[in-house]
Amino acid sequence: MQTNEIKILKDALEKERIARVAAEAKLEVCERALSAISLFQKEERNHTTDISILREDRIKLALEKIGDNFWEHDFKTGITTFSKQVEDLLGYTDTPKKEIDELWWSRIHPDDRALLKANDLKTREGFTESHSLEYRMLHKDGHIIWILDRGVVLERDENGFPLSIIGAHSDITRLKNAEEALRKVEQRWQSALEGSGDGFWEYNLQTGKAFYSKALKKLLGYNADDSFLPFTNALDFIHPEDKIPLEKVLHDYQSGHIHNHSLEYRVRQKNGEYIWILDRGILSDYNPGGSVAHIAGTYSSIDNSKKTELELKASATRLTSLISNLQSAILLEDNERKLLITNNQFCKMFGIAETPEKLIGMDCSHSADLSKTLFAEPDVFLQSIHENLTNKNLKLGEILPLKDGRILSRDFIPIQQDEGSFIGTLWVYTDVTDSANTAIALEKQRLFYEGILNNIPSDIAIFDPDHRYLFLNPIAIKSEEVRKWIIGKNDEEYFEYRNFPKENLIERNKKWEDAITNKKIVSWEEDKIDAHGNFESNLRNLYPIFDAEGNLLQVIGYGINITERKKFEQKIALSEK
Numbered sequence: 001m002q003t004n005e006i007k008i009l010k011d012a013l014e015k016e017r018i019a020r021v022a023a024e025a026k027l028e029v030c031e032r033a034l035s036a037i038s039l040f041q042k043e044e045r046n047h048t049t050d051i052s053i054l055r056e057d058r059i060k061l062a063l064e065k066i067g068d069n070f071w072e073h074d075f076k077t078g079i080t081t082f083s084k085q086v087e088d089l090l091g092y093t094d095t096p097k098k099e100i101d102e103l104w105w106s107r108i109h110p111d112d113r114a115l116l117k118a119n120d121l122k123t124r125e126g127f128t129e130s131h132s133l134e135y136r137m138l139h140k141d142g143h144i145i146w147i148l149d150r151g152v153v154l155e156r157d158e159n160g161f162p163l164s165i166i167g168a169h170s171d172i173t174r175l176k177n178a179e180e181a182l183r184k185v186e187q188r189w190q191s192a193l194e195g196s197g198d199g200f201w202e203y204n205l206q207t208g209k210a211f212y213s214k215a216l217k218k219l220l221g222y223n224a225d226d227s228f229l230p231f232t233n234a235l236d237f238i239h240p241e242d243k244i245p246l247e248k249v250l251h252d253y254q255s256g257h258i259h260n261h262s263l264e265y266r267v268r269q270k271n272g273e274y275i276w277i278l279d280r281g282i283l284s285d286y287n288p289g290g291s292v293a294h295i296a297g298t299y300s301s302i303d304n305s306k307k308t309e310l311e312l313k314a315s316a317t318r319l320t321s322l323i324s325n326l327q328s329a330i331l332l333e334d335n336e337r338k339l340l341i342t343n344n345q346f347c348k349m350f351g352i353a354e355t356p357e358k359l360i361g362m363d364c365s366h367s368a369d370l371s372k373t374l375f376a377e378p379d380v381f382l383q384s385i386h387e388n389l390t391n392k393n394l395k396l397g398e399i400l401p402l403k404d405g406r407i408l409s410r411d412f413i414p415i416q417q418d419e420g421s422f423i424g425t426l427w428v429y430t431d432v433t434d435s436a437n438t439a440i441a442l443e444k445q446r447l448f449y450e451g452i453l454n455n456i457p458s459d460i461a462i463f464d465p466d467h468r469y470l471f472l473n474p475i476a477i478k479s480e481e482v483r484k485w486i487i488g489k490n491d492e493e494y495f496e497y498r499n500f501p502k503e504n505l506i507e508r509n510k511k512w513e514d515a516i517t518n519k520k521i522v523s524w525e526e527d528k529i530d531a532h533g534n535f536e537s538n539l540r541n542l543y544p545i546f547d548a549e550g551n552l553l554q555v556i557g558y559g560i561n562i563t564e565r566k567k568f569e570q571k572i573a574l575s576e577k
Contacts, residue, residue: 069169071151075124075162080104089147089171091140109136109144116149126160129153134172146176202296205254206287216299219277221270239266239274246279253292259283264302276306329429335422337364349408349429350374376401388412392422399436407436459538461557467491467512470554504528508540515542516552525562537566 070083080101087093087100090107108116112135122128130152136144151167199216203209214224220237235243242265252258260282266274281297320341329346333339339362347356350371368385372378381400388395395412402408413426450471453460459476463469469486477483486494495505504526515522521543530536538559545553 068171070166071169072164072166074164086169089145089169090137107138109138112136123151123153123162123165126156126162131167134176144173145171146173148172199299200296201281201299202284202294204294205292219299219301220267226270237267239268242266249281253283253295256292261297264306267299275301275303278302327430331364331427331429332424333364333427334424338362339364339367340424346429349431374402374404376403389425392416399432405433406431407433409436459559459561463555463557465552465554467555469494476559501528511540511542512555515544515555519544519546519550525566526559527566535563535567536561537563 069085069089071080071086073080081097082100082104086104087095090103092103095103115133115135119128119131119133123131131150133149135147135149137147139145148170149167150170151165153162154164154166156162199219200211200213201216202211217224217226235246238246245263246265249258249261249263253261260280262278262280264276264278267277268274278300279297280300281295283292283294284296285292285294287293326343326345329349330341330343331339331346332341339359342356342359344356346352347354347359351374352359368382372381375381384398384400392414394414398410398412400408400410409430409432411426411428411430413428414422415424415426416422453471454473456473457475460471460473461469461476462471468488468490472483472486474480474483477486485497491505491508494500495502507524507526511522511524521541523539523541525537526540527535527537539562540559541557543556543558545556547553
């Protein structure tokens with residue numbers, strides 16, 4: 001349970017206690033007044049005097065002064081008389097006395113009328129001497145008020161049936177609202193605890209008695225009905241290495257030095273295994289003399305997160321050792337650009353004479369200004385740093401040429417917490433001079449061969465082992481946009497895009513299987529009607545290429561347009577007929 005939730009609960013409990021004390025005192029006055037009126041009216045019947053009438057009037061007046069409505073019902077006439085406070089209770093004014101009885105009954109909440117009718121019947125039949133009911137009424141402005149209705153029978157006939165009854169109505173709305181507020185608070189924190197799996201405990205420092213929730217017992221591997229050690233012996237459950245901090249907390253509570261605590265330690269479960277828990281508690285009540293009476297709190301399992309934290313610390317140690325020996329230059333800075341970790345390779349790469357340890361805490365923005373002269377394009381180097389820190393997006397393989405001919409590859413890795421807040425940056429510099437030069441040579445070679453393929457007067461396509469396009473020349477597909485789109489796609493996607501006949505796709509797939517299964521070139525003729533309705537025929541060839549171990553590397557497809565030849569053959573066939 002959070003500290004503010006406990007405070008809300010304590011405040012609600014205190015408000016309820018004060019309201020109850022006030023209400024009980026008030027009700028006690030009413031009870032005594034009702035008994036006194038009953039006694040005085042009996043006295044009046046035996047000794048009719050002005051004194052008894054005066055006493056009764058004074059008691060009625062006292063009830064009205066404390067806000068209660070006095071009422072009296074005559075069972076012979078069926079008439080109920082009310083004191084003038086009835087109108088204040090219901091929000092009405094200047095209601096004729098004859099209509100007040102009807103008004104009262106009309107304002108009773110529909111769901112509570114059965115309760116009053118049942119009580120009335122019980123009283124009329126002589127089964128009760130007095131009553132105390134709580135029910136709702138509708139105020140004139142529409143809101144609901146709660147009434148405590150207490151009554152006592154004054155006199156009965158020779159058969160024991162009541163002749164008259166008197167009572168008082170007390171407005172207990174504030175008390176009811178306090179109870180409802182308390183119920184909602186309790187429901188909220190209980191639901192929160194049950195939902196989170198936290199266990200609740202409360203400890204009486206005077207008696208040594210403790211309460212443990214079912215969730216807490218379950219957290220420690222016990223059943224709800226299992227016997228459980230009292231809180232004073234709970235230290236037996238604590239890991240030996242973690243006892244001292246908890247012992248100090250208990251002592252500080254008793255001496256009045258603290259009002260709340262939050263501790264992480266290990267506790268032993270029923271099966272003997274230890275788990276990490278977060279113990280949060282608060283001083284919840286004082287004794288009249290001012291000493292601490294109760295403390296309350298929660299157990300939350302943090303076993304997984306704590307073990308992860310310890311593993312991360314161990315990993316951090318290993319990582320620091322690893323970084324120190326990496327061949328790449330590493331620079332880790334916080335969100336204020338203060339250097340946290342670097343390594344020997346970083347110092348070597350940028351010609352820094354100091355050791356990595358002496359650079360910790362250095363202002364990285366200042367060091368960037370100093371090192372920019374090493375780069376072929378200093379302003380581009382600084383601008384790229386600024387853009388990366390502004391955008392905070394992962395960026396890998398950024399190429400940075402140096403003036404001395406070296407080529408560096410830089411990775412920008414922003415570090416964020418779970419909620420997305422930026423906490424630092426990892427920069428990784430790798431010398432890729434050899435590989436970059438090799439890549440440049442390979443790129444030149446690729447462009448050379450692509451230039452040759454692009455100028456061959458046949459359509460050429462190169463596929464990977466999964467039958468996906470790696471290259472096509474302009475003869476195969478004239479549109480440069482489509483040539484770019486098709487890279488990485490297969491014939492199914494291309495045929496759907498072009499709306500080509502499916503029978504041609506089926507034939508191509510069969511030829512593909514023949515070529516890679518038999519490991520030899522496969523040729524066939526493919527006829528189609530182009531987008532303009534013209535007949536077109538191509539001689540297709542698939543040439544599979546395998547390595548020395550027989551693994552398929554790629555497949556070269558090439559085609560020759562034989563439309564004119566086919567048309568000529570068709571003419572010859574027609575002439576022969």
